Amino acid sequence: MSIFRHGYVAGPILGLLWALVIATATAVVFSFATGGAFRPGGIGAGLLGAGLGALAVLWPRLAGPVGLGLGALMSLTPLAPVVTGPDIAATPALLAGGVMGAATGWPIAAMMAGCHSGALTRHEFEASVIRFLTGFGYIFFTAIVAIPFYVMVMTSLKNQSELIQNPLDFSIDLSKGWDLFRSYSELFGQFNFGSYLWTSFLVSVLTVFITLLFAVPGAYAVARLRFAGRAAISRSILLIYMVPMIVLALPIYIAFSMLGLRNSIFGIVMIYPVTTIPVALYMLQGYFRGLPAEIEEAGLMDGLSRLKVIWQITLPLSMPALASVSLYVFMIAWNEFLLAFMLLDDPSKFTLTRGIAALNSSEIPRQHLMAGSVIATVPIMALFLGLERFMTKGLTAGSVKG
Amino acid sequence: MTAQTPRSGSAPLGQSAETSRPAPTPPKGRNPLERREARLAWGLLLPTVTAVTLVVVLPLLAIFWISVKPVGLADLRPPVPVVSEDLRGRPEAVGDAATLRYRLRNSSQDQVISGVLLTDTLPKGLEIGDLDPRCVLDGREMTCDLGDFEGGYRETIEIPVIIGQAFADAGMELPDSPPGLTGRASNVLTSGSFTFENFARIFDGAEFWGVLWVTLVYTVFGTIGALLFGLFAALLLDKSFRGQGVLRGLYLFPYVAPVIAVAFTWIILFDPFSGSANALLIQMGVTDEAINFFGQRPLALIMVILFEVWRYFPLSFLFILARMQSIDTDMYEAADMDGASPFQQFWYLSMPQLLGILSVLFLLRFIWTFNKFDDIFLLTGGNAGTRTLTVNVYEQAFAVSNIGAGAAVAVVIFACLLVFSFLFFRFISQEEGL
């Protein structure tokens, strides 16, 4: 262990590892961007990285520029850090090498900041390793999250033959103009997605309202009022929250079939809130508990009845929580798939998720499927990014559920 | 202003009121204010409790009921006798012969309907020929006692008729008065017949244990994976820097996006023929031939687990992050003063502090992953060795149309769930984390 705790060992080793990470990342990025053949060159990248790592310990300022130059130069030799296929021109190859070298050089210098070539203290060594892991973590997580999203969006803008010809080519042919969005216009034109979008929205909003209508008084009672059975109720909420939907879906399906509620928006609006009420109860009661009781007591002292206190004091104060809960419930309702899938057969009543499920069939080209996915994802993402604070709070408050 | 009540004042403590009550006991019942509060509480809870009972508790009971009944999907429809009536023979004028035909059947293929009774008002202006021996005519009212219909039974009763003037005047058509048909049948759902065949069946097949095993593997690895990735991500985002909010939003994408959208994205991304992942791997020389990620035996399960990890790491990450940010920074400063290195701080300070939330999260996520249905259903449909218990419920109940067996699997799931919740409550009451 202690052998690693020397600048001249730690630098090259971290450099090597980092270079491999960067080379892979660069290759993936270039492949996706151009559709061309790029792959990480293990030996070239390793050598470059180890060298830059050593440099970062000795002359940290040089690591970046040297990385840029050397990376580009090496890309012309067999020891290229990012190996390119035969059909790739020299310029992109040079570019890839340079980018790779630069993205190795500067960061490794930053990682090794404060380290010298000799023996390192535990703090210095660990700080470098942590910086390395941090860099790796950002690249890794960003990649695994962004790639699927990118693929989803890009696929929706291509057509089947382009996709089959080169599944890596996600470059967009802007000359197609509006034709790029052909899948979307077809979805809205021929597949009725406008109406699905509306249905989903309507169902989600109604679900939010009904959920709050039930959950607010219930949560308040559980959070604030003292009565026999409070603990039991509080636990049942969590327990119910844990009952798997598929277990309930079966009898609900039967009951709905018998009552003729299948295939009706009314049935869906009836059933969604019940799946969200436990969540909302759980979240709201947590929030209500956190509200200072004294403010409500002040209301009582000011001559209000309990119900008026809830209406005039607790609710205005709970706005942020109500927003979080609403958003979270909206998200659940918007993303709900199982019930919609089981209960809706009639395309005129499809929700968005059900509509997408219907796209996954026989001969409908997959760009339509992806366009549908984008249509379902974008509103919820927009909401999410716009109201991130509430959303995050909502998520943390209520949801271990998925 | 200065008056003192006789009881209090400077009287020594020993003489105060309760000396007359040697061992004070709590009063029975609740005081009026508490009663008022309890009434209000139940009033507020009533709608919710009713709704939840209707849609959660009743279905759960129903599941138990159904699981011991021999029901298929088709049996949900109670058997009824069905009749249709028409006039055959294309009569054209008064005096033409025709046949009045009643086609009868039992809507069920296997249940008996007993005491079937056909009643009909025959139209005016028809001269009735030979009646079926089981029928009697009273004026224009015909009643036929048809006895019992076996399952799948069908028959046709034909009555020869001669067209009369009145009928011809009415346009030669049968009036819009459908014949009545009644009978008694028992409904499997409500009848007293029970069977353990459903359970016997699911426990019998070697398949069940495979499914259970897959479920456990999926749950354990999915949960642990999501937890570890979440921990790593939380560590990354535990410092504030510019763009932290954006990154956090981005990292939550897998969880927030509709499952159906991301599942299909994965399917397309990992498609063996035109998926980008395969193209990339081939290009990088990792593999020569396309890999069928979601269609090969152990790989499909691994992929499904990876999907689960990918989709739910944001959640663990949020929780862990929240917990981390609530750890007193003073503690880390104290550790700084104590000379602990970053890894020492992580290992000796952060980890023990996070252990609570990690275990709570593990239990909760374990339960939820165990319950997961959509993901696998969408990704593989339970094929290639990825069938879990929940997918099995669907499979049994809908694909095989055996509701009883589906319910039996659901009961098994529910039993597991109870065990887990018991653990959970045992644990969470100690770990006042969440």
Next chain:
Amino acid sequence: MASIELKGVEKWFGEVQVIKGVDLAIEEGEFVIFVGPSGCGKSTLLRMIAGLEGTSRGQIMVGDRDATAEPPSKRGLAMVFQSYALYPHMSVAENMGFSLKAAGVKPAERQRQVAEAARALRLEEYLDRRPRDLSGGQRQRVAIGRSIVREPTAFLFDEPLSNLDASLRVEMRYEIAKLHQTLKSTMIYVTHDQIEAMTLADRIVVLSAGKIAQVGTPKELYEHPANLFVAQFIGSPKMNVLPCRTGRGEWQLEGGRGGVFAGADEAVTLGIRPEHIEMLPEGQGACDGTVDLLEYLGADTNVIVDCGGALGKVTVRVIGGTDLQPGDRVGLGFEPSRMHFFDSDEQSVGAG
């Protein structure tokens, strides 16, 4: 006629008895303070009076009526909370007028009353602000203003000053005292700060573990504590407590000297306040000791004298500075009329 009266009031939380039978009559216009150590039940008792907690046993009379079963809104009392409990989503004016609004008073009338209260509390400038934009002292004033507007039968205060810093606390204490002088309403005030209690109260109720330890004016409590608990609780620095023996009209410190004892019963403890001890040369006074530590306070100096053995450390207040040094030997003279004697049940058996 008592404004508020408690009759054998008890409070049980499940099996735990928190208030153990309290009888107390509070006169119209009186300023009564509940003091006691943390957890003794002060807040609980106040909240029972307010109606925020139910009463397990006993009766609470407000004016002439039995209010035991009445909800808070019916009792006509006003309460000022430790956290102020202002409505964060309302302006100061709305906060103050809220109770009137709840009672259905017309806006014009409401505004008039709010303006009046605001003037009395010097809050006119802040009427449009939200509570979060106010300083601690201003919030406290708004909380009081909110109560005043209702013209309640009595004001209840639950540690209203404990969230303020020292100098602000002194200031607000003065204002509350003035307020009582002006309004002349009944006030019940909870605190665990005995200085507040001493300076503000007409009568102090000392609570100990859910029971009343003593009720009396500040002076009575200071000069004639009924028991050791009250004696040590009231006064700062704390009263010194020394083991002693009595007999034959004399008292004798364990390991020290003694004097004339006029008390009726036998005493085992002697209490003497730091301000009633005189520094004497070694060998004089009730006992000898070594100076352990000097606490220079500017106006006074607390000299901590270690008397050794059973007597332990004795705090002596010396006005102004002192020339003593740690390690010096001194004798301690107790002012005879200021000594307190307590029996083995910790009850007072008369002063020296």
Next chain:
Amino acid sequence: MASIELKGVEKWFGEVQVIKGVDLAIEEGEFVIFVGPSGCGKSTLLRMIAGLEGTSRGQIMVGDRDATAEPPSKRGLAMVFQSYALYPHMSVAENMGFSLKAAGVKPAERQRQVAEAARALRLEEYLDRRPRDLSGGQRQRVAIGRSIVREPTAFLFDEPLSNLDASLRVEMRYEIAKLHQTLKSTMIYVTHDQIEAMTLADRIVVLSAGKIAQVGTPKELYEHPANLFVAQFIGSPKMNVLPCRTGRGEWQLEGGRGGVFAGADEAVTLGIRPEHIEMLPEGQGACDGTVDLLEYLGADTNVIVDCGGALGKVTVRVIGGTDLQPGDRVGLGFEPSRMHFFDSDEQSVGAG
């Protein structure tokens, strides 16, 4: 050789300057206390010394070396936090031994040192407990014990007693004083409680808005405050401040009487502590006033006298009780040697 020395130290948070150039030399073994109102930068300064905050400008010397750029772990200082910052998941022994463990000291040796510190702090019985099972005072002792184990160059305390209740605070104050007597290490202690500062410090540093207002022994600060800020900050109840005029060797209260003025420069304010005012019949002393309120404290009574006009309210401390009643007219006599005069820049221009 100074144990710790600050040279022109500044701290900027972005554009805001929080510490505005502090020079201070702390001697080996000295007990130095930083006091000042909330937000004046006491904690920040202490944390800069500890290395928990970077230094924007200036130098911090620890012993002989320049420690400005050193991380906390290198400076060899120990810190006791306001929140104690104990590791909640470790036992008392582990808490105390953690710094040794981080430094790689063997378990046996670690245990020995922890046992030693525990003995000194009377914590032996609690070594196996978790912090949450300890009382506030015990936690405080563990936090101190954790520091002692490291044998640091100096101890830094950030308001260590502010989370304790009044009586425990008095007790722990005594223990810290004893600790300093025993260890004789350098200690830097932050508090906003001036009583703590007065009773504990060898030297007090009064900070005001990021600058040193005065450094001196408690006695110096009490008797010779360098400016109005220190004069009002030190001492309880607060010094009375009255507008005055000086000239021709005389001082004259606005709307009152006057006396001989020995100061050099012209003064516009006169400061006199409540304990240095004498109650006289009306017409005598420096000014007259009406008794506004009596604050009976048992040992003393604070009499608040309204002198009207520009003079306003004056607090007078009367030892023991008093017969005065609100509304009585009195004269106030100021002890000549105890008067403080301040110029229009609020700087002291000499005592009366």
Next chain:
Amino acid sequence: ESLRFWTTEEQPERLAAQQELAAEFEAASGHTVEVIPVTESDLGTRATAAYAAGDLPDVIYHTLQYALPWVDAGILDIDAATDVIENLGGDSFAPGALAMAELEGGGYASVPVDGWTQMIIYRKDLFEEAGLEAPTSFDAVRAAIEALHNPPEMYGFVAATKVDENFMSQVLEHVFLANGVSPVGPDGAQPLDEAATTEVLEFYKAIAEASPPGELYWDQSRSLYFSGDAAMIIWSPFILDELAGLRDSNPPTINDDPTSPELASKTGIVTNFSGPSNPEGAAWADIRYFGITNDASTDAAMEFVEFSMNEGYTKTLSIAPEGKFPVRRGTAENPSEFSEEWAKLPMGVDRKKPMSELYDQAMIDEIVGGLDVAQRWGVEDGQLALASKMINSQAINRVVRQYIDGQVDAPAAVQAMNDELAAIQ
């Protein structure tokens, strides 16, 4: 009345065509028809569920495999179907198609609409280059694989291996039929003949080994063939338009021009396929039917079916003429009316061309002729219902897959199939 009509033809273009038909019907009769697309693989589940719920649609457009099972399940109204056929005249229908839907006790399960035969599609150009004979038999296919299989550039075959896809059932049945093996006989279930079944299994394993790995069904077969990476696939005639570059959403990608008919010109087809134990071979056909359900507004539903089979029949066929061969050849007045009309219908989606322009007549004859000789398990023996249940259980698919994966050997596989099939009654 308003009718609900479930159709498995759910591509937007085809849906639109059906809606047009519905509109025409509405104009003619006053009954409205709601066209509801249902994914073919869901159809069984959906119908059962709807039956249970009592909300069956009025008319369902379904494949042969459901016809008899649905009668058993009480979904289909045989009287209505029989009446429709009687009204239209039974002799105007192709007898084979009618026979497949005929019930034991007389009457018909549902009304045949159209049909197609399954084809082996192969690269004529490559076969000629390598001097291979057309893949009409097991041996010919094996020989071709031997010569052409060269992964990943060229796969010899693309076999169906995705167990839960109907496609695999179809292909397997075709191969079993080719070798004369059937799980049903005149007296109901009969054990599979071990020797002949082993030949089938070995053959299937051979083509599976010449296929890419993974779970394959129609989608991959088509993609690979279109990209020029497969020498042979089994597909339905529905491929004929895309193959000729008439459909943008699934273009041939063998060259850069997605509209080129080049691949079509290089393609040959075989419908009649033979195994060693059955030298005559067999073709496999699927017939589609209109089923009138028991919940239907019977009269209106009958009117709709009659309309679609009579005035609207050409329109019905025009939805996808390449895969919809007329089973009703004409009316009483003009017995070949519909056959003639059909031949003129243009196929394609984004571009339209009649079949005769793209494929030579011999090939068209081969395609259409298949329908007359086509077989299905149990048709000759009157055991179609049982055979359909066996197919729907997917037991054969599963066992074959296990055999391909090397989890069981041939005798065990035959044994397992026999066991599982015997359990189905």
